[in-house]
């Protein structure tokens with residue numbers, strides 16, 4: 595559609611290395627893990643731990659994992675985010691750009707592209723491609739965009755879309771994207787979310803006395819929920835399961851991608867995939883709603899490693915449900931939200 599407006603849109607995602615070469619993966623991991631909202635240790639300790647130990651050890655293994663999922667056009671996460679950009683742009687009369695929290699295209703590049711298209715730009719609507727609030731995902735993305743906006747002294751306003759974990763349009767798109775899979779025969783549906791350290795959940799509790807302190811905290815009313823990743827992922831799962839009419843005993847929530855020695859949110863996906871076949875679950879479906887676009891964590895950790903673990907522990911069939919990516923209802927939801935905000 596003809597892009598003529600004094601507003602612009604940026605779809606912001608996490609980002610990937612520029613290539614699967616170890617030096618590019620190292621650069622990406624250093625930027626990512628030196629983020630104080632991801633590894634929130636004191637600066638000097640973080641510097642020694644990340645640049646001295648974790649990244650040199652992790653980069654070659656990580657590069658191998660990226661090589662196994664990389665597409666001819668590049669990183670799946672970036673390719674799929676750009677596909678979403680094109681699909682949304684098709685139905686909107688405002689320019690749409692993409693930015694990544696780490697790596698490229700950078701936040702500054704996305705702002706500059708919008709300004710180039712319209713030097714008298716009045717407002718940028720930023721849609722973080724994270725449905726849930728976590729210090730290490732949504733918060734760092736938004737704070738980074740605000741910092742770049744301030745540093746560059748841009749005259750346009752920055753309008754940031756809040757987390758949409760319970761928004762009816764998002765739930766509908768997610769549920770409908772999953773429907774063809776749950777209409778097949780299966781024993782259990784796992785909602786596997788990217789994990790975070792439990793400490794982050796306590797740290798983000800604005801009441802200081804609710805999250806992981808009150809029994810069944812995620813289901814007891816509290817202002818803490820506005821910033822609680824654990825609460826928000828449980829709500830997404832419950833709303834989707836309700837919409838798809840999946841009986842309570844047929845689905846569960848787990849957390850993947852643990853890094854380091856701290857306790858992360860539980861139950862862990864890896865342990866659950868080993869245990870489920872022993873409990874009689876032979877045909878498994880796995881959905882990963884923390885991610886809007888498929889990425890390393892879905893295509894490798896779940897679809898390859900997770901499948902291998904489930905099958906070698908006695909499972910018969912393992913199906914990873916793709917992320918929403920460019921599902922027409924998701925594109926429609928984004929277009930609807932952007933139109934309402936413009």
Ligand SMILES: C=CC1=C(C)c2cc3[nH]c(cc4nc(cc5[nH]c(cc1n2)c(C)c5CCC(=O)O)C(CCC(=O)O)=C4C)c(C)c3C=C
Pocket residue numbers: 608609610611623626631632633652656669671724728730731788789790791851853884885888889890891
């Ligand atoms: C829901 C969104 C995400 C949260 C929350 C999150 C927290 C988090 N992540 C790490 C460490 C790593 N994550 C990595 C990959 C990765 N993480 C997310 C999203 C969230 N992370 C995505 C979409 C991806 C895939 C990126 C891609 O290019 O496809 C990686 C890099 C890969 C690897 O080496 O495993 C790391 C490292 C921490 C420590 C953390 C919370 C504290």
Ligand SMILES: [Fe+2]
Pocket residue numbers: 788851
């Ligand atoms: Fe991550």
Ligand SMILES: [Fe+2]
Pocket residue numbers: 795804805806811812818819822824825
């Ligand atoms: Fe909570």
